[in-house]
Amino acid sequence: MSRTGLQEFGCMPPTVVREPTRDRDKVHVCPSCGHPVGKSKGSQRIEKPDLVHVVLAAAFDELITFGWRCDRHPYDIVMPMRAGGSEARALVDGWTGVELRFADEHVRYVPVPEREVTENVE
């Protein structure tokens, strides 16, 4: 199913989730267009996240994560910060890691606020 096709029918395309990329100068850039995205660092929203955990997948139509975004496309491209594992040790207290399938079909841990998960999955 092509994203262009979806837009013709008036549907919001889901957020495209990509790995964070840096250029030669170690600046975070969009993996699709190369635009610097460093200033966008912060909380990001992922529409229709492709979550691996079935309980989480049923609970979330959208997911809050931490990372970067590029808004120069017909759809949002979000690049979550690497969470490492389910405890998201690299991040501050209150964030946890969940497994999410990225646009390249690889599954990686992305940071989400711990409260979001505990409130939705009991």
Ligand SMILES: [Zn+2]
């Ligand atoms: Zn871009």
